[in-house]
Amino acid sequence: MDPLILSRIQFAANISFHILFPTITIALGWVLLFFKLRFNRSGEEKWMDAYRFWVKVFALSFALGVVSGIVMSFQFGTNWPGFMEVVGNVAGPLLAYEILTAFFLEAAFLGIMLFGFRRVPGWLHTTATALVAIGTTLSAFWILVLNSWMHTPAGYELRDGIVHATDWFAIVFNPSMPYRLVHMLLASGLTVAFLIAGFSALRWLWGDRGAEVRATLRFGAWMGALLIPLQILAGDMHGLNTLEHQPAKVAAMEGNWETQSNVPLVLFALPDEAARENRFEIAVPGMASFILTHDFAGEVPGLNDFVAEDGTRLHPPVAPVFFAFRLMVGIGMAMLALSWSALWLMRKKRGGVEGLPKPWIYAFVGMAFSGWVATLAGWYVTEIGRQPWLVSGVLTTADALGPISGGMVASTLAAYLAVYAFLLAAYLGTLTYMARRAARHDGTSPQIPKPDAGVRVLQPAE
Amino acid sequence: MMELFGDPATWLPFAFAALMGAAILTYVILDGFDLGVGLLFPFATPAERDRMVASIGPFWDANETWLVLAIGILLVAFPVAHGVILTALYLPVAVLLVGLIARGVAFEFRVKAPTRHRGAWNRAFYGGSLAASLAQGFMLGLYVTGLQLGWANIAFAALTAVCLTVGFSFIGAVWLIGKTEGDLQLKAIHWARRGIWGMIAGIGAVSAATPLVSGRIWDRWFSFPEVVLLSPLPVISVLLVVLLWRILQRMPFENDRWAWAPFSISTVLFVMAFGGLAYSFYPYVVPEQITIYEAAAAPESLIIILVGALFVLPIIIGYSILAYTVFRGKATELSYY
Numbered sequence: 193m194d195p196l197i198l199s200r201i202q203f204a205a206n207i208s209f210h211i212l213f214p215t216i217t218i219a220l221g222w223v224l225l226f227f228k229l230r231f232n233r234s235g236e237e238k239w240m241d242a243y244r245f246w247v248k249v250f251a252l253s254f255a256l257g258v259v260s261g262i263v264m265s266f267q268f269g270t271n272w273p274g275f276m277e278v279v280g281n282v283a284g285p286l287l288a289y290e291i292l293t294a295f296f297l298e299a300a301f302l303g304i305m306l307f308g309f310r311r312v313p314g315w316l317h318t319t320a321t322a323l324v325a326i327g328t329t330l331s332a333f334w335i336l337v338l339n340s341w342m343h344t345p346a347g348y349e350l351r352d353g354i355v356h357a358t359d360w361f362a363i364v365f366n367p368s369m370p371y372r373l374v375h376m377l378l379a380s381g382l383t384v385a386f387l388i389a390g391f392s393a394l395r396w397l398w399g400d401r402g403a404e405v406r407a408t409l410r411f412g413a414w415m416g417a418l419l420i421p422l423q424i425l426a427g428d429m430h431g432l433n434t435l436e437h438q439p440a441k442v443a444a445m446e447g448n449w450e451t452q453s454n455v456p457l458v459l460f461a462l463p464d465e466a467a468r469e470n471r472f473e474i475a476v477p478g479m480a481s482f483i484l485t486h487d488f489a490g491e492v493p494g495l496n497d498f499v500a501e502d503g504t505r506l507h508p509p510v511a512p513v514f515f516a517f518r519l520m521v522g523i524g525m526a527m528l529a530l531s532w533s534a535l536w537l538m539r540k541k542r543g544g545v546e547g548l549p550k551p552w553i554y555a556f557v558g559m560a561f562s563g564w565v566a567t568l569a570g571w572y573v574t575e576i577g578r579q580p581w582l583v584s585g586v587l588t589t590a591d592a593l594g595p596i597s598g599g600m601v602a603s604t605l606a607a608y609l610a611v612y613a614f615l616l617a618a619y620l621g622t623l624t625y626m627a628r629r630a631a632r633h634d635g636t637s638p639q640i641p642k643p644d645a646g647v648r649v650l651q652p653a654e
Numbered sequence: 655m656m657e658l659f660g661d662p663a664t665w666l667p668f669a670f671a672a673l674m675g676a677a678i679l680t681y682v683i684l685d686g687f688d689l690g691v692g693l694l695f696p697f698a699t700p701a702e703r704d705r706m707v708a709s710i711g712p713f714w715d716a717n718e719t720w721l722v723l724a725i726g727i728l729l730v731a732f733p734v735a736h737g738v739i740l741t742a743l744y745l746p747v748a749v750l751l752v753g754l755i756a757r758g759v760a761f762e763f764r765v766k767a768p769t770r771h772r773g774a775w776n777r778a779f780y781g782g783s784l785a786a787s788l789a790q791g792f793m794l795g796l797y798v799t800g801l802q803l804g805w806a807n808i809a810f811a812a813l814t815a816v817c818l819t820v821g822f823s824f825i826g827a828v829w830l831i832g833k834t835e836g837d838l839q840l841k842a843i844h845w846a847r848r849g850i851w852g853m854i855a856g857i858g859a860v861s862a863a864t865p866l867v868s869g870r871i872w873d874r875w876f877s878f879p880e881v882v883l884l885s886p887l888p889v890i891s892v893l894l895v896v897l898l899w900r901i902l903q904r905m906p907f908e909n910d911r912w913a914w915a916p917f918s919i920s921t922v923l924f925v926m927a928f929g930g931l932a933y934s935f936y937p938y939v940v941p942e943q944i945t946i947y948e949a950a951a952a953p954e955s956l957i958i959i960l961v962g963a964l965f966v967l968p969i970i971i972g973y974s975i976l977a978y979t980v981f982r983g984k985a986t987e988l989s990y991y
Contacts, residue, residue, distance in 0.1 A: 258715060258759035263751045265725050270744050273737025276729055279689045281955040284730025288959045291719070291726045292966040300973045303712030304980055309981055356952055387693045516674045604748040609754055615759060622767045 193598030196590055199271040202605040206263055206576075208568055209612045213257030215567050218332050218377065219384040220250050221325030223415075228318055238403035242411075245404070245630055246388070251306055256619060258299075263608075271601070272582075274592030279355045279583055281336055282348055282363055290334035298327035312627035329377070336376055342583045343574070344437045355586060369431035372574075378423040381569065382527060383563025385415035389531075390560020391554045393626050396545065400631035406545045409556070411539065412477060414529035424524060428483070434577075435484055438584065439493040440507040441577030446480050447473075447510065447519040450494040454528055455480040460518070463510040468496065508579045516572040523566040530555050662957065667950035669960060670731035671939065674724055679719035679928045683921055684826070688714045690826015691781025692757055693819065694845055695776060702838050703776060707761065709833040709985035715760065716974060717755065728939075731956060732760055732949035735939040742801045743793050750789035756782030784819065791818030791856075798864050798931070800941045812858055820852020825924070828916035835910065843905045846916060850902065853920070857927045861888070864934045868942050871934045884933075891926055892927045894919055 224247055231239035265287075268276055276283060304312060304320040312320070321377070347362030350354045357363060389412025395405045435442045443449075447458045447470050457479030461470035478488040485492065498507035538547045582589040662917060688710040695703055729736045740747060756778045796803075796813030827849055829840035840967035865872040898919045901912060937945040950956065 248766060252766060255758050255762040259755040262718065262722060262754055265722050265729070266740060266747050268729060268750060269725075269736045269740030270747055273733075273741060276733035276736060280730065280733035281754070281952045284733065285955055285958045285962075286728055288730045291723050292962055292970070295719045295722060296966075296970040297973075299716035300970070300977045302715055303977050307712050308980055354952075357955055357958075360958065522858075524931065533860055537683065596739060596744060597739055600744055604745070607748065607752060611755060618759075618763060618767065622763060625768055626766060654736055 193602050195596050195598040195601050195607050196593050198598055198601040198605055199593055199596070200589065202601060202608060203271065205266060205605070205609060205612060206260065206267060208571070209616070210257065210260035210264055212564055213253045213260065214328065214332065215380050215564065216253040216387065217250060217257055218328045220246060220253070221321070221328045223384055223388070224250060225286040225318070225321050225325050228321055232318065236403075238407045241402070241404040242408050243628070244333075246408075247306065249387075249625060252619065252622065254298075254302060256615065260612075269594075271594055271596065272592045273594040274587065275582060278341075278353065278587045278592070280330045280596055282341060282345075282357050284339040285357075285360075286334055286341070286363075290331055290587075294327050294331035294334060298331065301327070316556055332376060332380070333373060334625065336373045337364050337366070337369055341366045343372075344368040345583055345586055349456050350586070355583075368430075370435050371426065371433045374426045375423070375430050375570070376425055376567075378419055378500075379563065379567045381419045382416060382423060382565060384565050385412050385419060386527065386556070386559050387561065388412035389416065389556045390558075391558035391623065394624075395561070395627050395631040396553055397557065398628060398631040405631075409545050412556075413531050413538070416527055417535050420524065420528045420531060424528070427521075427524070431579045432484065434574075435493075438577065440495070440498040441496070441513065441574070442484065443493050443495045444508050444513040445573060445579060446484075446492065447514045448480065448492055448494045448498050451483060451491065452494065453489045453491045454478045455484075455490075455492040457483065461514075463514050465505075465510050488512045492510060503550075508581070509578045512575045513573050513613045516569040516576070520566045520569040520573065523562050523569070526559065527562065527566075537620065556653070663950070665949065666953050666956045666960065667946040669729070670727060670950070670956060671936070673963060674727040674731065675721050675928070677724035677727060679925060680898040681717070681724055681958060682928070683924050684713070684717035684720060686822045686825045686924070687814050687917075688826070689757075689783045689828035690822040690824065691785050691830065692826070693787060693823040694826055694842075695780040695783070697845065698841070702841070703975060704901040705838055705985055706830060707764075708987060709830060711761075712977060712981045716977065718758070718824070730959060731951055732928075732939050732946060733951055735944050735946075735949040738940050738944065739797070739801065741798060742803075746789045746792045749787050750793070753782045753785030753787075753789060756795070757786065757852075758782070773921075782990075787822045788815045790969070791815035794818060794975045797941065798935075799862060799867055805909050807889070810859075814856065816858025817852055817859055820849055821856045824849030824853045825917070825920050828920050831905070832914040832917050837982050839906060839913075843902060847902050850895075850899060853923070857891070860927070861930060864931065870942070874934060885932055887926060891923060894926075895922055898923075911979055 204609035224243055225447040227239050227243040231243065301320040301323040305324050308320060310316055341363055344367040346366040347357060347359035349358050388408050392409035392412060396409060447461050447463050448455050449468055456471060456477045458473055458475045461473040463470050481492055482488050484490065493516050495507050495510065500506055508548055534548060537552065538544055540547065578584060580588050582592050665826045691706050691710050697708060760775045760782060764772050764779060767775060792815040795814030799807045799810055824846055827842045827845035828846035831839055831846060834842060865875050874880060898916060901915055913924060935941055937947065939946045939949050
């Protein structure tokens with residue numbers, strides 16, 4: 193068994209599983225702060241109910257994010273020691289700053305945020321909530337700086353094959369960083385918007401007509417409707433940035449084989465790398481040129497430009513990048529259609545959530561985890577699109593692999609896959625169970641234990 | 655400023671080795687007690703389990719972050735050693751990680767999943783704590799014997815695995831003595847009396863084995879005048895163990911006096927044992943193979959991290975103290991509101 197491909201699958205499995213949870217917690221932290229502030233200002237119980245329900249989802253997602261993140265920090269060493277040996281002088285400080293400025297901040301204040309409501313003054317609880325949100329966002333900042341640097345390295349020089357940092361400003365603000373960071377933060381916001389709307393719609397279907405569920409369904413629809421146009425704009429700008437710095441990736445995304453002008457926008461095709469052409473192509477003439485160069489006659493790079501004289505492929509594998517890109521964009525369009533039509537219906541009928549026809553409620557339920565799918569698809573586009581490089585132009589993925597046997601990787605890969613599949617099922621099952629229980633109680637008013645004199649009532653850490 | 659303390663290629667690796675040592679030690683003590691609480695789960699009643707979880711609930715996440723910091727420093731400051739150590743420990747690391755995953759998520763799931771699943775999540779919490787503790791002890795044993803895979807090394811690693819696990823359950827028990835009252839506290843005292851032997855055996859085994867690993871370590875301890883200068887370390891350790899044992903025999907005291915004494919003394923013992931290990935292995939980061947100076951990353955990268963660390967670490971310590979202060983006192987029920 194080839195340790196390279198197995199290690200790649202293992203890393204992909206780990207990081208795919210891991211990113212699901214930060215994608216939720218990054219934006220959900222801010223949403224919780226919003227709920228808390230709305231409650232502080234209005235005193236309306238529905239916002240506190242919403243806080244109570246979603247803080248549980250936050251705690252669960254955070255725990256899954258933490259443990260899968262610890263796995264990531266070890267995998268660099270166990271499978272990819274070449275990465276730190278070659279680019280450690282750049283990657284090291286960035287990871288160190290993530291741990292020092294973000295991880296401890298989140299972890300220390302999470303305890304106060306979750307369990308401190310009746311132990312600390314209100315302002316400190318709100319501050320703790322804000323600091324946790326800041327921590328998750330800072331964490332995203334540092335890790336996206338590093339990831340972007342791997343795509344578009346800058347501010348370094350090579351001495352004896354080892355990367356040395358020369359300009360930290362150029363490293364942090366490397367060419368693709370601002371686009372990637374904004375794209376990911378918006379992805380997190382959209383994931384949470386549709387998660388909240390989806391689970392509120394599910395509770396609505398189960399007969400929950402409480403003020404909380406109305407508020408959160410509207411909130412989710414609004415949040416999605418506001419963010420999706422921004423995301424389309426940010427995605428377009430990110431694409432143009434990629435065209436400038438990683439043209440081979442864009443060629444794979446578009447399924448474009450020859451460098452030419454008037455390139456059509458391929459809506460569907462089966463890219464055939466052996467024949468170097470698309471089968472069953474459905475395309476809009478000139479559209480790809482227009483999107484990428486803002487000119488129908490604009491020239492777009494093709495995949496055949498990235499083949500060495502001896503036939504070695506220097507571009508990423510086409511089919512996964514091509515399909516993942518279409519999946520991501522397709523979900524974005526569905527998000528746009530659903531959130532805007534829902535807002536329009538709620539406004540037109542003046543009935544709020546009651547104005548939504550049944551199919552819209554079902555659509556929200558169906559789209560509850562659409563943010564996850566789109567985020568993963570987007571990451572597959574950008575990460576597979578960087579192959580065969582691990583760090584563009586500096587280090588190939590194959591050269592970073594450590595001296596480990598295929599059998600050893602296969603055994604741990606099987607274990608991780610089993611654990612992740614099980615945990616994902618448990619996570620989804622538990623979220624559904626929490627929603628059903630909340631719907632049954634029609635709201636999530638807590639059963640605060642009566643303070644009997646002398647007897648401490650014990651309650652599970654719910 | 656890099657030249658302020660002499661050659662940065664000398665003092666920077668030393669500073670990072672010290673930082674990494676501090677992070678590992680903090681991790682072992684802090685996660686030691688919450689892993690230990692997990693190890694004691696099978697011996698407790700369901701109501702006691704909830705109280706035990708409540709005693710570590712607000713802390714465990716921050717405790718595990720010290721492991722990420724320690725591995726992070728190894729990764730960023732000594733990249734070569736990071737690769738060598740972790741590829742050598744590939745399988746025990748995987749066991750550790752699966753264990754940490756299981757216990758970390760069980761913590762949340764056991765109270766959020768349907769009640770009929772709670773037993774299974776409790777077992778996952780215990781099993782994860784057990785796997786993580788055994789793996790850490792196994793790695794410690796392999797590390798101190800030089801990361802070689804012979805039968806003798808594996809046998810020794812199996813011994814340290816058991817000892818560290820019992821040691822963690824001991825430190826978990828003395829934590830519970832401080833954090834609980836009534837019957838559960840009495841139980842914790844009982845657990846601590848049982849577990850103290852594991853800690854003594856563990857510290858003893860590692861102390862006895864390390865000088866035998868290499869002549870260099872032997873000379874560091876047993877040549878003159880070191881043997882005289884270092885003699886307080888084992889002497890004080892023995893006195894502390896005796897004191898700890900006597901306190902545990904007489905507990906509980908009236909008005910809960912001395913409830914934190916066992917935890918404090920155990921912490922001092924862990925610190926001293928760790929200090930002895932660090933003294934033995936310095937300047938090697940991979941025992942007898944790679945020194946911290948050979949493995950260190952470039953000075954201009956290390957200084958960037960050090961400046962940040964010196965600025966941020968006091969803040970981290972500050973808000974960690976805040977968190978422990980907010981949740982001080984006996985553990986009560988944990989609730990979100």
